[in-house]
Amino acid sequence: MADNPAVDQKSAKANFASDQDVRWCPGCGDYAILAQMKKVLPEIGVPREKVVFISGIGCASRFPYYINSYGFHTIHGRAPAVATGVKLANPELSVWIITGDGDSLSIGGNHLLHLCRRNLNVNIILFNNQIYGLTKGQYSPTSPVGKRTKTTPYGSLDTPFNPMSLVLGAGASFVARTIDRDTKHMAATFKRAAAHKGCSFVEVYQNCIIFNDGAFQSVTDPKIKQENLLYLEDGRELVYGADNDKGIRLEGLKLEAAALNGPESRNGLLKHQETMPDEAYTYLLSKMTERPDLPTPIGVFRALERPTYDEVFMQQIDDVTQKKGKGNLKELFITGNTWKVD
Amino acid sequence: MKPIQDIESVTIRFAGDSGDGMQVTGNQFTITTAIARNDLSTLPDFPAEIRAPAGTLYGVSGFQIQFSSEQVHTPGDAADVLVAMNPAALQAGLKYLKNNGIIIINTDAFSDRNLKMANFQENPLENGRLKGYQVFPVEMSRLTKEALETVDLSHKEKERCKNFFALGMIYWMYTRSLDPTVQWIEKKFASKPVWIEANTLALKAGRNYAEATEIFTTAYRVVKAKIEPGIYRQITGNEAIAIGLIAAGEKAGVNIFYGSYPITPASEVLQYMALYKNFGVKTLQAEDEIAAIGAAVGASFAGNIGVTATSGPGVALKSEFMGFAVMVELPLVIINIQRGGPSTGMPTKTEQADLLQSLYGRSGEAPIPVIAASSPADCFHTAYEAVKVATQFMTPVMMLSDVYLANGAEPWKIPDVDKLSPVDIHYARAGDAYAPYRRNDKTLARKWALPGTPGLEHRLGGLEKEDVTGNVSYDPDNHDKMTRYRAEKVARIADFVEEPQIYGEPQGDVLVISWGSTYGTVLTVVERLIKAGKKVSFYHLRWLNPLPHGLETHLQNFKKVLVPEINLGQLRQILRSRYLIDVTGFNKVRGLPISVQELQAEIEKMIEEL
Ligand code: SF4
Numbered sequence: 012m013a014d015n016p017a018v019d020q021k022s023a024k025a026n027f028a029s030d031q032d033v034r035w036c037p038g039c040g041d042y043a044i045l046a047q048m049k050k051v052l053p054e055i056g057v058p059r060e061k062v063v064f065i066s067g068i069g070c071a072s073r074f075p076y077y078i079n080s081y082g083f084h085t086i087h088g089r090a091p092a093v094a095t096g097v098k099l100a101n102p103e104l105s106v107w108i109i110t111g112d113g114d115s116l117s118i119g120g121n122h123l124l125h126l127c128r129r130n131l132n133v134n135i136i137l138f139n140n141q142i143y144g145l146t147k148g149q150y151s152p153t154s155p156v157g158k159r160t161k162t163t164p165y166g167s168l169d170t171p172f173n174p175m176s177l178v179l180g181a182g183a184s185f186v187a188r189t190i191d192r193d194t195k196h197m198a199a200t201f202k203r204a205a206a207h208k209g210c211s212f213v214e215v216y217q218n219c220i221i222f223n224d225g226a227f228q229s230v231t232d233p234k235i236k237q238e239n240l241l242y243l244e245d246g247r248e249l250v251y252g253a254d255n256d257k258g259i260r261l262e263g264l265k266l267e268a269a270a271l272n273g274p275e276s277r278n279g280l281l282k283h284q285e286t287m288p289d290e291a292y293t294y295l296l297s298k299m300t301e302r303p304d305l306p307t308p309i310g311v312f313r314a315l316e317r318p319t320y321d322e323v324f325m326q327q328i329d330d331v332t333q334k335k336g337k338g339n340l341k342e343l344f345i346t347g348n349t350w351k352v353d
Numbered sequence: 354m355k356p357i358q359d360i361e362s363v364t365i366r367f368a369g370d371s372g373d374g375m376q377v378t379g380n381q382f383t384i385t386t387a388i389a390r391n392d393l394s395t396l397p398d399f400p401a402e403i404r405a406p407a408g409t410l411y412g413v414s415g416f417q418i419q420f421s422s423e424q425v426h427t428p429g430d431a432a433d434v435l436v437a438m439n440p441a442a443l444q445a446g447l448k449y450l451k452n453n454g455i456i457i458i459n460t461d462a463f464s465d466r467n468l469k470m471a472n473f474q475e476n477p478l479e480n481g482r483l484k485g486y487q488v489f490p491v492e493m494s495r496l497t498k499e500a501l502e503t504v505d506l507s508h509k510e511k512e513r514c515k516n517f518f519a520l521g522m523i524y525w526m527y528t529r530s531l532d533p534t535v536q537w538i539e540k541k542f543a544s545k546p547v548w549i550e551a552n553t554l555a556l557k558a559g560r561n562y563a564e565a566t567e568i569f570t571t572a573y574r575v576v577k578a579k580i581e582p583g584i585y586r587q588i589t590g591n592e593a594i595a596i597g598l599i600a601a602g603e604k605a606g607v608n609i610f611y612g613s614y615p616i617t618p619a620s621e622v623l624q625y626m627a628l629y630k631n632f633g634v635k636t637l638q639a640e641d642e643i644a645a646i647g648a649a650v651g652a653s654f655a656g657n658i659g660v661t662a663t664s665g666p667g668v669a670l671k672s673e674f675m676g677f678a679v680m681v682e683l684p685l686v687i688i689n690i691q692r693g694g695p696s697t698g699m700p701t702k703t704e705q706a707d708l709l710q711s712l713y714g715r716s717g718e719a720p721i722p723v724i725a726a727s728s729p730a731d732c733f734h735t736a737y738e739a740v741k742v743a744t745q746f747m748t749p750v751m752m753l754s755d756v757y758l759a760n761g762a763e764p765w766k767i768p769d770v771d772k773l774s775p776v777d778i779h780y781a782r783a784g785d786a787y788a789p790y791r792r793n794d795k796t797l798a799r800k801w802a803l804p805g806t807p808g809l810e811h812r813l814g815g816l817e818k819e820d821v822t823g824n825v826s827y828d829p830d831n832h833d834k835m836t837r838y839r840a841e842k843v844a845r846i847a848d849f850v851e852e853p854q855i856y857g858e859p860q861g862d863v864l865v866i867s868w869g870s871t872y873g874t875v876l877t878v879v880e881r882l883i884k885a886g887k888k889v890s891f892y893h894l895r896w897l898n899p900l901p902h903g904l905e906t907h908l909q910n911f912k913k914v915l916v917p918e919i920n921l922g923q924l925r926q927i928l929r930s931r932y933l934i935d936v937t938g939f940n941k942v943r944g945l946p947i948s949v950q951e952l953q954a955e956i957e958k959m960i961e962e963l
Contacts, residue, residue, distance in 0.1 A: 351585070
C-alpha cells in the first residue's frame with residue numbers, strides 16, 4: 012500500500028478544517044503547520060475518511076482536533092505505538108503522527124526508534140520548538156546546552172539530541188526537515204512524506220513565541236537566513252549562500268565549507284543524493300547543525316525505499332493462511348491428543 | 354498375578370533432572386489416565402533457571418498429577434507416590450510426599466557427586482533417612498541399558514530412555530495400558546525408527562520388571578469416574594487463553610490484534626497466538642509493555658479487537674493506557690497472569706495479589722470490569738467472555754489468571770463451536786447521524802465507528818468528553834455526569850452476565866467465597882465438609898467487578914464468611930467495605946496454591962468455634 016491510493020476527486024476538494032476552535036497562542040508556529048497540512052491533504056489523493064491523525068501530549072498534539080478526519084489524541088509519547096496498531100489493523104489508512112520534541116524524543120523516545128526501524132508506512136511530523144510549551148517553559152531534549160529555563164535557572168547541562176541523526180540511526184527510510192516560516196517548502200515536504208512508502212519522518216522547526224521565541228532565528232530571519240540555510244535538492248551540489256557562492260566538500264571524514272570562486276573551486280563539491288544507500292553521507296548531513304561553521308540543511312535528507320512493516324506483516328498472514336488453509340475453529344479445538352468419553 | 358487393590362484417588366509426582374524427560378513422562382501418564390476415564394488435574398513444576406546444571410537442586414523438574422474415580426479439582430496437595438530419578442529429585446520431592454508414601458528411586462544416579470550436589474551428607478538409601486516411606490530402589494539406568502542391548506544406539510543415548518522405563522513401572526502399578534504411549538512414541542519418532550524401538554522397549558521393560566520382580570507386591574486400580582460425555586483434550590491455562598481469544602474473534606468476525614511484550618508467565622500466550630495467523634490473528638511483539646497495549650488500543654480504534662497480556666509488573670506499566678481506554682471507551686482486553694510480587698518478586702510462583710491493582714490501579718475514577726479464571730480449562734471461557742463484554746460494552750476488560758493456571762493442565766471438554774454464545778458488536782454505519790458519545794439505553798455503550806467509514810470522521814482522546822458529542826469539555830457538571838456514566842456502564846454488566854450459583858445450601862454456618870485459581874481447592878474442601886454433614890457452602894466469584902447482585906444476600910445468610918486468598922486479604926477488604934459485613938480471611942502468600950488440607954483444617958476450626 013502506498014500512501015496515496017486512487018485519487019478521490021470529491022475528497023480532493025473536501026475541506027479538512029474541523030469545527031473546533033484552535034487554541035494555540037497567537038503567533039505560534041503551529042498555525043502555519045496546520046494551514047499547510049490542510050492545504051496539502053486534499054492534494055495527496057486520500058479520501059478524508061481514510062486519513063487518521065494520531066498524537067501524544069503537548070501543544071503540537073492538539074493538532075488532530077483541528078483536522079476533519081479521524082483523529083486520536085493519545086498519551087504522552089505513545090502516539091507511534093498507537094499508530095502501529097492503527098496501521099496494522101487497517102493498512103489502507105493514511106496515518107499521520109503529530110508529535111513534539113518532548114513527546115517523541117524524551118518520554119516517547121523508545122517508540123520513535125522502533126517505529127523507524129520497523130519502517131511502518133506512516134508519516135511522522137515532529138514539531139521541534141526546543142522547549143516544553145504546554146507545561147509552560149521547561150528545557151527539552153533538543154534545547155541547547157546552557158539553555159536557561161524555569162527548570163534550568165543556571166543553564167541546562169544536558170547534551171541535546173540531534174533528531175535527524177537519531178532517526179537515521181534507527182533506520183528511518185524517509186527523513187526530511189522543514190521550517191514553519193517557509194510555508195511553500197513545508198507543503199512540498201509534507202507531500203513528499205505522504206508519497207513515500209515507508210516511515211516518513213519530518214522535523215519542522217517550529218517557533219514557540221511564548222517560551223522560546225527566536226530559537227531558529229538564524230534560519231528564519233530574512234536578513235541572515237540565506238547564509239545559514241542549505242536547500243537540499245536531489246542531484247544538486249551542496250551549494251548555499253545569497254549568491255550561491257559557498258559549497259560543501261568532504262575533507263577526509265569531515266564536511267567543510269568552501270568559497271566558490273571560479274569553476275575550479277567547484278571540484279569535489281558533494282552532490283546530494285536522497286537514495287544514497289551508504290548511511291555515512293546522510294549522517295554527516297544530519298550533523299551539520301552541530302557545526303557553527305556550516306549551514307543548516309533543509310529538505311529531504313533521505314528517501315530510500317525498503318519493505319514496509321505493514322506490508323510484510325500482512326503478507327506473512329496471507330502466506331501462512333495459504334499454506335495452512337484458512338483457520339477452522341473446530342479443528343483448532345481438537346488439536347493434540349484428544350479422547351472421547353461416551 | 355499379583356493382587357489388585359481398588360483405590361479412589363492417587364497423586365503421583367514425577368521428579369528428575371531437567372534433562373530426564375519428566376514433563377514427557379507426566380504428560381504421557383496423564384493422557385493414558387484420561388483415556389482410562391479417571392478425572393484428573395496436573396501441575397508441572399519447572400525449574401526457574403533456563404538450563405540448570407545437571408544434578409542440582411534448582412535443576413529439578415517435576416510433574417504432579419492427581420487422578421480419581423471421583424471429580425478432581427486440584428493436582429493434589431501431597432503425593433502418594435514420588436518417582437525420583439536422582440538424589441536432587443528425591444531431596445526436592447520429599448516435602449511433597451505423604452507419610453508412608455511410595456518412593457521409586459533410580460539408584461544408578463546416586464553417585465557421591467550427585468548426593469553432594471543434592472545436599473545429602475550420606476546416602477539416604479543407607480542411613481535410614483527414608484524411614485516411614487515405602488522405598489523401591491531400582492537400577493533404572495542399568496536395566497534400561499540392558500533392555501536395549503540390541504538397539505543401535507550409544508550407551509548414553511540408551512540411558513536417556515530410562516524415563517520410559519520408569520513410566521512402564523508406574524503403568525503396571527496402576528494397571529494401565531501401554532498402548533496410548535506406544536502410539537504416541539510411534540507418531541513422535543516416525544522419522545527416527547531406532548528411537549521408536551528404544552523407547553518402546555524401555556517402556557515394556559519397565560512394565561515387565563514391575564510385574565516380574567518381587568519388590569512390587571500390589572497393583573492398584575482407580576475405577577472410571579463419572580465424566581460428562583464429550584471429546585476431551587488436555588489444556589493448560591495459557592493455551593486455553595489463546596484459543597478462547599481466537600474463538601471470540603472468529604465468532605465476532607473481527608481480527609484479534611494481540612500486542613504483547615515477553616514476560617513470565619504470559620509470553621507463552623504470545624507464542625501460541627503467533628502460530629495462528631491463519632485465523633487472521635495479528636500479533637505484535639512490541640518494544641515494551643506500554644507499546645504493547647498502545648498498539649492494542651490503536652488496533653481497537655481502527656476496528657480490530659485489541660488484546661494484550663502480561664503479568665503484574667507489566668500491568669503497572671500499562672496502567673496509563675488502561676485509563677485512556679476507559680476514557681475513549683473502546684473494546685480492549687488486558688490479561689494479567691499474576692505471579693509473586695511486588696516488583697520482580699517470584700516470576701515463576703503463583704499469587705493472587707494483583708486484585709486491588711486490577712480494580713483500582715489507575716489515576717482518576719477509572720472503573721474496569723474484572724473477570725478471573727478458575728481453572729486451566731476455564732481460561733478458555735474467561736478469555737472468550739472478556740472479549741464479549743469488551744465489545745458489547747465498549748470497555749477495557751481485565752482478565753486475571755495466574756502462574757498456577759497458566760502452567761497447570763486439566764481435561765477440557767471441547768465445546769461445540771456452533772453453540773458458543775454470539776459476540777455482539779454495535780457499529781455506527783455510514784449515513785448514521787453519528788455522535789461519538791451517544792449511548793445505548795441499556796448497556797450505556799457508545800457505538801464503534803471505524804476509520805475508513807465515510808461520514809463518521811471523529812476525534813477521540815484522553816481529555817474529558819462532552820456527553821453525546823465527544824467534544825473536549827471542562828464543564829464541571831459534564832465531568833460529574835461522564836464520571837458517573839463510566840461507573841454505571843461497568844455496574845450494568847452485572848445485569849447481563851451469568852450469576853454464579855451457590856454450591857451447597859443457601860444458608861448455614863460458613864460461606865466460603867473465593868475467586869480465581871483457589872476454586873479447585875475450595876470446592877474440594879467444601880465437597881468433603883458437606884459430605885461430612887457440615888453446614889458449609891461455597892460461592893465462587895467470576896466477575897470481581899461488577900460483583901454479582903446475589904452476593905449480598907448470600908453474605909447475610911451465613912454465620913461466618915471465609916475468604917481464602919493467596920494475598921493478604923484483598924477480596925476480603927472489598928467485601929467488608931462494600932457490604933459492611935464481617936469477613937474472615939485465610940491468607941497464605943507462599944508462591945504456592947493453598948492446600949486442601951490446611952483450608953479444611955481452618956474451616957473445621959471455624960465451625961468448632963461457632
Ligand atoms: S506555548 Fe509555544 S508552542 Fe505552545 S501554543 Fe504557545 S506558542 Fe505554541
